[in-house]
Amino acid sequence: MTKADIVENVSRTCGFAKKESYDLVESVFSIVKATLETGQEVKISGFGKFEVKQKNARRGRNPQTGESIILDPRRVLTFKPSNLLRAAINGDTEQEPA
Template sequence: MTKADIVERVSDRCGISKKDSIEMVELVFSILKNTLEIGEDIKISGFGKFEIKNKHARKGRNPQTGDAITIEARRILTFKPSTILKNNINS
């Protein structure tokens, strides 16, 4: 499913114009993106939780040369689906 498909479904189900549904979908995605960028978690009841985790710097190796390297610290985004979503997918 693409963003265009989401816009189409929002337009159909809410009975609003595609222009309005595009603005609505873009706004929701913008809020989600900005919230995650500042490091806040997002928990949507019945759907799941988006969480930012910090990975510390660690030692690794280049698989081609075998040389030791340092992998820089970084932030990663994880998603944990809710039990309701898991049950709906697996039923």
């Protein structure tokens, strides 16, 4: 699913014009992006949690030469689905909200 598909679904489901739907989707994504850039987590009830984690520097290897190199520390984005989303994906209809 692309951003255009999401805009289309919002427009159809909520009865908004496409321009309004586009602005809404862009606003939500901008808020999520800005929040993650500051290092905060984004928790969406019934969906999951986006979190930025710090990875330390580590030893790696150049696969072409076999030379040992040090990889720089970096921040990575992780996503942990909620139990409700996990159950829906796996077709578990007996899962009750906690």
